[in-house]
Amino acid sequence: xxxxxxxxxxxxxxxxxxxxxxxxxxxxxxxxxxxxxxxxxxxxxxxxxxxxxxxxxxxxxxxxxxxxxxxxxxxxxxxxxxxxxxxxxxxxxxxxxxxxxxxxxxxxxxxxxxxxxxxxxxxxxxxxxxxxxxxxxxxxxxxxxxxxxxxxxxxxxxxxxxxxxxxxxxxxxxxxxxxxxxxxxxxxxxxxxxxxxxxxxxxxxxxxxxxxxxxxxxxxxxxxxxxxx
Numbered sequence: 001x002x003x004x005x006x007x008x009x010x011x012x013x014x015x016x017x018x019x020x021x022x023x024x025x026x027x028x029x030x031x032x033x034x035x036x037x038x039x040x041x042x043x044x045x046x047x048x049x050x051x052x053x054x055x056x057x058x059x060x061x062x063x064x065x066x067x068x069x070x071x072x073x074x075x076x077x078x079x080x081x082x083x084x085x086x087x088x089x090x091x092x093x094x095x096x097x098x099x100x101x102x103x104x105x106x107x108x109x110x111x112x113x114x115x116x117x118x119x120x121x122x123x124x125x126x127x128x129x130x131x132x133x134x135x136x137x138x139x140x141x142x143x144x145x146x147x148x149x150x151x152x153x154x155x156x157x158x159x160x161x162x163x164x165x166x167x168x169x170x171x172x173x174x175x176x177x178x179x180x181x182x183x184x185x186x187x188x189x190x191x192x193x194x195x196x197x198x199x200x201x202x203x204x205x206x207x208x209x210x211x212x213x214x215x216x217x218x219x220x221x222x223x224x225x226x227x228x229x
Contacts (some may be wrong), residue, residue, distance in 0.1 A: 022113075026209045027202065045197035049187040052204045062183040063150040064200075065133075073143045077107050080140045080218055082183055084109055087217040096133075107140040115206050119156075119177045119199030125160035128192070130199040136210055147214055149207040151182050154199060156192075 035048035059065040073080060081104055088099050088111050096114035103109075111134050119130030132155065157175045163210040188196030 049197040051199045053187045063152045065150040069195040083218040103113045110137045118196035121195045129157045
């Protein structure tokens with residue numbers, strides 16, 4: 001029993017250590033009731049993944065890409081740029097999330113975000129944890145901006161599960177690293193159905209959160225005192 005608790009503590013500590021600027025509270029705040037197919041208040045990841053798949057698909061580079069255009073913003077291109085740049089600078093500060101392009105004249109900022117523990121499962125026989133880098137691009141003009149999020153690949157760590165730890169302690173809890181592109185598992189495969197569906201749904205929610213946070217940053221600012229200075 002102590003070994004089981006120790007393993008769970010290890011898994012929990014990894015989750016906390018990988019916490020990002022987008023929190024679990026942000027994920028929980030997104031309304032997913034439209035995917036409650038049985039009306040029982042429970043969202044099944046595989047059913048939600050199939051429904052989300054119909055909303056947008058793979059782009060020509062086989063990346064999962066979602067595009068949102070926000071119009072009627074009562075600000076100039078430069079004002080939008082300052083707000084978006086401020087959001088990126090404040091948000092991308094954990095080492096795994098970085099700004100890759102920042103061109104004020106062009107009106108484009110591109111960053112790379114990171115989602116950890118997006119498709120994690122743990123059982124006695126095995127464990128799996130899926131993570132992904134998300135390319136976030138914002139293009140700006142007077143009164144409008146376009147937000148594009150793209151996932152180019154998933155990364156998965158497969159482990160021996162609770163049984164591995166029980167057999168030889170934490171040292172026996174070994175992991176194997178795998179990478180695969182979305183076209184190989186869109187929206188999930190039969191072999192990795194549980195964690196694959198969960199990862200796809202969470203990537204969709206991540207895109208919604210980023211879009212909402214950027215919209216709020218541009219329209220309302222990040223600190224609440226920008227307009228009064």
